[in-house]
Amino acid sequence: MKTSKRYFLLFLFLQLSCNSQIKKINGLSFVASRDKIDTTHTNSVLKVQSNYVALMPFGFIKELSAPKITHNTNRQWFGETKRGLLQYAKEFQTKGVKVMVKPQIWVWKGEFTGNIEMDSEEKWTILEQSYSEFIFTYAKAAQEINADILCIGTELEKFVKNRPKYWQKLIIEIRKIYKGKLTYAANWDEFKRVPFWGEIDFIGVDAYFPLSDKKSPTVKELEIGWIPHKEEIIEVQEKFSKPILFTEFGYRSVDFNAVKPWESNRVEGRVNLQAQVNGLQAIHNQFWKEDWFAGGFVWKWFHRHDEVGGLKNNRFTPQNKPAEELIRILYQQ
Template sequence: MKLYRLFILFVLSCQSCNAQIEKINGVSFVASREAINQNHVKPVVSVNANYASVMPFGFLRTVDNPNVVYGGERQWYGETKEGTKQYIEELRKQHINIMLKPQIWVWRGEFTGYIKMNSEEDWKTLEASYSKFILDYAQLAEELKVKLFCIGTELETFIDNRPNYWLNLIKEIRKIYKGKLTYAANWDEFKRTPFWRELDFIGVDAYFPVSDDKTPSYDDALKGWKAHLPEIRKRHEAFDKPILFTEFGYRSVDFTGREPWKSDRSMNQVNLDGQTNTTKALFETFWKEDWFAGGFIWKWYHNHEKAGGTENTRFTPQNKPVEAIIKAHYAVYK
């Protein structure tokens, strides 16, 4: 506990350092059933975030179903276009910048990276359906003048099979939306994404494995990042684009650094130290780099007073020791 306090004091002391570079210090603001108000935004401000990712959803029935459904009555308010606009407007009242990040959810939670059609006809249908979905939100992004728009999240098989579609889609988005573009590639996908040159940020969902230990130490997690750092830097150098962690974070659970992407509910042993240590190592590895743009912590719920807590094993940092780590680092690079 003493070392933890010393670390916080050290980070806070750096606030006076003029050499620090401003970063995208973001939260992934989860859509809910209801509209939000300023009481929901204040905790975002309190953690020193300057960006929020707002995430409306479209749905596929299966990974081989080509019809993206969105805007229906069954969707939660925050997942809809109307709700997205309301969330953005409320967040911006407190000068929180926005990344609009429309996402696909496959029923039963199947991984979006496995979306693959069984015929050319179905591929064409999916392309038309996804274009309608993403261009609709690109129009909203332009209307609201949001800073950053994410064109997709973890869709590697779709991209591998239809690269020309994606190149053309980016051109169509550019005709509508005049802000900055990124794509959220999975941690093991970003090396193969074929269109980084056409975007403004190389977006990575940063669930890289960094430790096999039950409770990863800070030093162990730092060592774990050394295996991934050269390849991440190489992408920046190859395309001369900044790296943005479109999602990052760890669960407060045993073995959090082993397979950080896992949301398996059978992993139910609370481990706050593991979450804290791995998060500290991520900040130390990346936030000081001038080629690194920042990132969005996964994930942040609107009802802060009820979210997370010291008995919670999920990703959210809310009301856990790691929230202080995030707040301190975000204060330095704000």
């Protein structure tokens, strides 16, 4: 083989290898607020090397068996509405940050959305109509801003379980409106049973898996805790041949934060900054190296960076904590 031809083939191989290594989604869940945002609010996202944000407009229902969703009203915070979504997206996109639109439902009194369930066929029909109006509003907005990903629902297990045909048809209708990638944010204990993974682009998981019952588990202990969950994730991934996306992941900076990582409705507990760091490091070690893993979105990031988090805060945000610096290091790799 001639030397020039050998070099050409080597160059071609290197190019193909580089192209096959798709950059991970190093995302943050950017919390909707009362305010418009500007550079002073996006700088902290850029500083931690995040290349994606999840923007989260909201709809509201009064109780778990109430079928009507109120959304995009003047009574809501600006960031929870369509106008807010468009304004937030523009600010991030001009900085080169990509967007996942992730509409969510809030049940009054903080009830878990996975338990939304109607008690009559009439109510199910009303809920389906109402949810379609809600999600189509933001599918159109996602198309308008050329968002890279649209999340079609978040933690709606009983709705999905009881009305699978509705969701199949909904996906078809959404694709007529929005031309980008689709996902659904399944709760950590729901993702194995979602019936429509084959019809969308990412298997979305809110990754609050229980990993350890220790007060302050080490990175190694947390990685051991990941083993059975990772095996289940791989099984689902291989069944549908779709990449896994952690639509939410994160840990509170509190003792025993890996026992029930999904718990957010309590503020008590001793601050443990290292436990949060260890949780984020372990999940990154286990997943970011995998070819079938698309990346994920840290829960959660507030716009007024200087006023949140800090060394006395035991909540999910990594802002102004050692976890923030860790995210910056991990996301720039």
